[in-house]
Amino acid sequence: MSAVDVPDVSHPADARQRLLDVALALIARHGFAGTSLQMIADDLGVTKAAIYYHFRTRDQLLIGLxxxxxxxxxxxxxxxxxxxxxxxxxxxxxxxxxxxxxxxxxxxxxxxxxxxxxxxxxxxxxxxxxxxxxxxxxxxxxxxxxxxxxxxxxxxxxxxxxxxxxxxxxxxxxxxxxxxxxxxxxxxxxxxxxxxxx
CATH class of the missing domain: 1.10.357 (Tetracycline Repressor; domain 2)
Known part of the structure; x- marks a missing residue:
């Protein structure tokens, strides 16, 4: 498993906020329906597993946002x-x-x-x-x-x-x-x- 497969749990609040910031930028550009968890993971340079550590679904991510x-x-x-x-x-x-x-x-x-x-x-x-x-x-x-x-x-x-x-x-x-x-x-x-x- 590579480093990007594992979420950074040493600073979970920072990692979560960075995820939300990237998600908001993508949603503002592509709309919520046009933004996938994979797009967010790609933009962050992590796998979807790292996203799932914080949010299990796109809807949960939106609520967090x-x-x-x-x-x-x-x-x-x-x-x-x-x-x-x-x-x-x-x-x-x-x-x-x-x-x-x-x-x-x-x-x-x-x-x-x-x-x-x-x-x-x-x-x-x-x-x-x-x-x-x-x-x-x-x-x-x-x-x-x-x-x-x-x-x-x-x-x-x-x-x-x-x-x-x-x-x-x-x-x-x-x-x-x-x-x-x-x-x-x-x-x-x-x-x-x-x-x-x-």
Whole structure:
């Protein structure tokens, strides 16, 4: 057995993260349906056995890839739900979502635009529940079809804008731009700054 047949277990977290980084780059280029475990192994210079050490299936790999971003979005949803008024909740949701997509530019596009990713995630109860909670927050002022369309346009639009932003745009600047665009799309005003805030 050659060295590449054996996963590097001395630094399993590093090896797993490198695997996820390569997988994301390939999925962004070829789509989830067009990316095989063999392609990921080839790109890493290892055998499929090394991939299986971390993930038994492509679907498991995808879940591992998206879980950190879903966790971030869940935190923002929970924070938004604690706000007192519908407008405050919507503002918090827009800003939280802007942070999440600015922080995860490539992954945001994969999550929003790749239908084969949706196929896998729709079987994950947590993901479906999270989308429903986001929609509920964002459609409070217009719970009809128009409200759902606006909320969907917000989520897909900000994810696409984050992915298409110039590479040199830093995360903080991108978050601020996306938040402003999102508020405008949803008909929200800039939240008032506390007195004495810069």
């Amino acid at each position: 998206v879980e950190p971003m879903l966790y971030q979005i869940r935190q923002f949803v929970e924070e938004a739900e604690k706000r007192r008024t519908p407008r405050m909740q919507m503002n918090a949701m827009v800003e939280g979502y802007a942070v999440a997509v600015a922080r995860n530019r490539s992954l945001a596009a994969v999550l929003v635009f790749d239908p084969s990713v949706h196929r896998v995630l729709q079987h994950q109860p947590t993901w479906g529940s999270l989308i429903a909670r986001q929609l509920k927050l964002l459609t409070q002022l217009d719970d009809g079809p128009r409200g759902v369309i606006k909320a969907t346009a917000l989520m897909t639009g900000l994810a696409g804008a984050a992915t298409g932003a110039p590479a040199e745009t830093d995360e903080q600047s991108l978050t601020a731009e996306l938040s402003e665009i999102g508020r405008h799309m949803m008909g929200l005003r800039q939240p008032r700054q506390p007195r004495g805030a810069a």
